[in-house]
Amino acid sequence: MKKEIMGRRVAIVVVSLVQSLLLLLLVLSPTTTTATRTNPSVIIVGAGMSGIMAAKTLSDAGITNIQILEATDHIGGRMHKVSFAGINIEIGANWVEGVNGKEVNPIWTLANDLNLRNFFSDFDNVSSNCYKQGGGLHKSSVVEKAIETVDEVNGFGEKLGATLHPSGKDDISVLTMQRLMNHVPSDPVGMVVDYYTSDYEFAEPPRVTSMQNTVPLATFSNFGEDIYFVADQRGYGSVVEHLAHQFLKTDKKSNIVDPRLMLNKVVREISYSKSGVTVMTEDGKKYEADYVMVSVSIGVLQTHLIKFKPDLPHWKILALYQFDMAVYTKIFIKFPKTFWPTGNGTEFFLYASERRGYYPIWQQLERQYPGANVLLVTVTDEESRRIEQQSNAATKAEIMDVLRDMFGKNIPEATDILVPRWWSDRFYKGTFSNWPIGVNRYEFDQIRAPVDRVYFTGEHTSEYYNGYVHGAYLAGIDSANMMIKCIKKGMCKFHIPAKYT
Known part of the structure; x- marks a missing residue:
């Protein structure tokens, strides 16, 4: 009888230990929290300045398991050269705005590094x-x-x-x-x-x-009042290519051959939950990851090109719709x-x-x-x-x-x-954002805020420089750092101060 009782006690202890071990494994499982993973997967939608800069910032932080999905046949987004009458001209961003001030515009530094004309x-x-x-x-x-x-x-x-x-x-x-x-x-x-x-x-x-958000303009107050017109046959977008070359594989001719960059991939649906994201493209392909960084223009976010499942929360949609995409x-x-x-x-x-x-x-x-x-x-x-x-x-x-x-x-x-047609182009729906009357700091913070594992970046998320190339550059860094803080430190909540504080 004592042996039988002892055997039962041993069995109970063993079962209890197994259950505890299983519970511990469940808690540590990457399917329940990727904040503890050293190299989680991230999909970046869009290969413009913000998307590439976000990808580079993540890569520099050791998060290299990334996939960049770009809708067009080139990187650079709204920094885009085309051939016209025998010369290459810029149909999008053309100037480095804000030069020779108390702070150095990072785009001016890049332009000089590349010796852009x-x-x-x-x-x-x-x-x-x-x-x-x-x-x-x-x-x-x-x-x-x-x-x-x-x-x-x-x-x-x-x-x-x-x-x-x-x-x-x-x-x-x-x-x-x-x-x-x-x-x-x-x-x-x-x-x-x-x-x-x-x-x-x-x-x-x-x-x-x-x-209040344009008089005075932070771009000129901080970086200087001078502006420079870029007229280089390599294109202004070569600054984006230069950044991409720093973390994506290239061949001997400096062409990007990294499989992590995929062109002509039009994202039409982003499904998200607390355990991960699934991105569907127009060609029927499905991509799964732990996080997604959406770097499309706010003009695109105001359309139905990309469907979110579930729908973005009402507060997010309302904030996005209040901001302006200018032409x-x-x-x-x-x-x-x-x-x-x-x-x-x-x-x-x-x-x-x-x-x-x-x-x-x-x-x-x-x-x-x-x-x-x-x-x-x-x-x-x-x-x-x-x-x-x-x-x-x-x-x-x-x-x-x-x-x-x-x-x-x-x-x-x-x-x-x-005649460029930015407004008619479903991949842009305009040229850059403009801060309209009626959008307070509270709504702007809502535009920048992530939703679960969906993060947002772009010139429209730049706190002081929306509408500018340097705004897109700095926004890519800021948004990536938000994600890095979540992944590496478990600090995933984005604090939005009360409306009138």
């Missing part, structure tokens, strides 16, 4: 190059007065912004700021100068743009010969139309592309959307009418035209 953009003489709608030039003193007025209004805005609550609860639009100073331009010169100082930077009009269209036109002024002080010129935003900002590119006879005209917002929906021939006809207005009826006909 670039040119200082000198806007100082633009007041002498403002054309009337009916022909001829406006007096430079009139244009200069309009520019000085804008500077005065912005100076008032800076002082006012410093008194407002940092949460943004008291924010106003740039237009409201103008009204407070009794300055809402309505004449052709006033409107084109207003466009030049506002829309040309933010791609949206003053009535839309947040004052900034650079139209390139080639001519058989030059008929516009060239030389110092003539690079930028304005067209002061009675119709605000109608082909207003022009740039002759003789320094950047000698002998190419190419002009660049910039339109934004509603004009961009209108132009995208008409033929290139119709756009060319409108442009020729404007140029004949400025330079006379006998100018030669354009031979080539390139």
Whole structure:
């Protein structure tokens, strides 16, 4: 009897030990928590600046089990060169903005490391190059007065912004700021100068743009007021390629051959749970991982290109939908010969139309592309959307009418035209984000916040530099560091301060 009892006790102890061991194994299992894994798997959606920089940051931290899925046939995203009339031009990002200040812009460092061909953009003489709608030039003193007025209004805005609550609860639009100073331009010169100082930077009009988050602009306050136009035949996107080469395998010709980068992979569905993620692409392929980093534009996130399962929480969707994806269209036109002024002080010129935003900002590119006879005209917002929906021939006809207005009826006909269509492109749905009135710091933190194992990055998640290349670069680092902190330290909660703190 004692032996039988002892045997039962031994059996109970053994069973208990087995159960404890199984429980311990379950707790430590990578299927329940990947925060303890040394090399978890991560899918990165998008190979633009933010996606590549996030991947590089993860790789530098020892997280190398990554898969990058890019919808197009190239890396770089909105930093993209195309061939036009025998030269490579940039249809997306073109400038390094914010140079020669108290801090060094990281993109300026990369551009110099690669010895990218670039040119200082000198806007100082633009007041002498403002054309009337009916022909001829406006007096430079009139244009200069309009520019000085804008500077005065912005100076008032800076002082006012410093008194407002940092949460943004008291924010106003740039237009409201103008009204407070009794300055809402309505004449052709006033409107084109207003466009030049506002829309040309933010791609949206003053009535839309947040004052508190744009006056002053952190880019120029921190990195300097100078900007440089990149005109290198390798393309501005070579800075992204340079970063990618630092962690992806290349062949002897420096072509990326790393299987972790997959092009022409259009992500259509992201399923997520507390144990992992599954990503489905348009070609029917399925990819599984522990985490996913979504680096598509906020314009894409506002569409149904990518379906999330389950749906993103309401707070996330609402925050994403409140932010703006602006449209900034650079139209390139080639001519058989030059008929516009060239030389110092003539690079930028304005067209002061009675119709605000109608082909207003022009740039002759003789320094950047000698002998190419190419002009660049910039339109934004509603004009961009209108132009995208008409033929290139119709756009060319409108442009020729404007140029004949400025330079006379006998100018030669354009031979080539390139009209980017960022708004119509389902992979971008615009060019860059703009901070609109009504979005406070609270909503912006919600845009940046991860949802379970789904993380977000892109220029729209940059705290101070949304809309800029350096913003995309820094956002990739910041978002990756959030994920690294979760993976390596188990610190997975993203703290969002209360709405008006």
